[in-house]
Amino acid sequence: MRLELKGSLLLVGAGNMGLAMLAGWIENGLSPAQVIVQDPAPPAASQAFLAKHGIVAQAAVAQLPTPPAVVVMAVKPQIMGEVLPKVAPLVGPETVLLSIAAGRTIASFEAALPPRSAVVRAMPNTPASIGRGITVCVGNAYMTPAQKSLCDSLLSAVGAVGWVDEEGDIDAVTAVSGSGPAYVFYLAECMTAAGVAAGLSQELSEKLARWTVAGAGELLHRSDLGADQLRKNVTSPNGTTYAALQVLMADDGMKPLLEKAIAAAAKRSQELAS
Numbered sequence: 001m002r003l004e005l006k007g008s009l010l011l012v013g014a015g016n017m018g019l020a021m022l023a024g025w026i027e028n029g030l031s032p033a034q035v036i037v038q039d040p041a042p043p044a045a046s047q048a049f050l051a052k053h054g055i056v057a058q059a060a061v062a063q064l065p066t067p068p069a070v071v072v073m074a075v076k077p078q079i080m081g082e083v084l085p086k087v088a089p090l091v092g093p094e095t096v097l098l099s100i101a102a103g104r105t106i107a108s109f110e111a112a113l114p115p116r117s118a119v120v121r122a123m124p125n126t127p128a129s130i131g132r133g134i135t136v137c138v139g140n141a142y143m144t145p146a147q148k149s150l151c152d153s154l155l156s157a158v159g160a161v162g163w164v165d166e167e168g169d170i171d172a173v174t175a176v177s178g179s180g181p182a183y184v185f186y187l188a189e190c191m192t193a194a195g196v197a198a199g200l201s202q203e204l205s206e207k208l209a210r211w212t213v214a215g216a217g218e219l220l221h222r223s224d225l226g227a228d229q230l231r232k233n234v235t236s237p238n239g240t241t242y243a244a245l246q247v248l249m250a251d252d253g254m255k256p257l258l259e260k261a262i263a264a265a266a267k268r269s270q271e272l273a274s
Helices: 016-027 045-054 076-089 104-114 124-128 145-156 169-178 180-197 202-222 227-233 238-248 256-271
Strands: 011-014 036-037 070-073 096-099 120-123 133-139 159-163
Touching: 011 016, 011 076, 016 036, 016 045, 016 124, 036 180, 070 076, 070 145, 076 104, 096 145, 096 202, 104 120, 120 145, 120 169, 124 133, 133 169, 145 159, 169 180, 169 256, 180 202, 202 227
Parallel strands: 011 036, 011 070, 070 096, 096 120, 133 159
Antiparallel strands: 120 133
């Protein structure tokens, strides 16, 4: 799908996620001439990419010939309060502001922007940096169908996209997919440690864990089967996998532990938003 944009795109923040999105947009047909980047000190990788495509990162964008079609806020939530008031004057009646800052509510953007501004709050995850992310979005009452479609297209450049109707659902999304990669990485850590405890070398155990987690994830990605069926497919009756799953699937096993962890993450997301 070719990415078509009527007007310009202002990207505020050219860090890892901002760079990943920009690379996806350009790869999908967005002209670099339509892109304006605001970042006082982009990382070296971003600088190289911007230079390659003839884009100059500006420390601050004071004014533009016409309001951008979309403003993408890709700065850390901690500095949003400093950056947003300087960006707000650039927002026009037809501009949609798309934020990927965790914990920043739609209301917090509406308070800083011109009245009736369209705002979309999105929660991506780190695999977006390799084009394999999942992003869930929610828009405010002023978002038009065309603006929703535009934001969907922009975020599709770095992975799958989903939408929710209630902003409160973003807390659960954050807990499951936003924080989720860390759970998977920790699983690989635990598998490595368990392999060492079973007598393997650290090097071999790390390699086994890395390739097993990565390979299983890719198999799940490519397969039309659900995770439960894929699990059953590798579980022989009374075999080694069966023995391990009796521990992991016990009443005090992995499921209740993950439910507790995700509930804790969702609660913290709510606290940050408030």
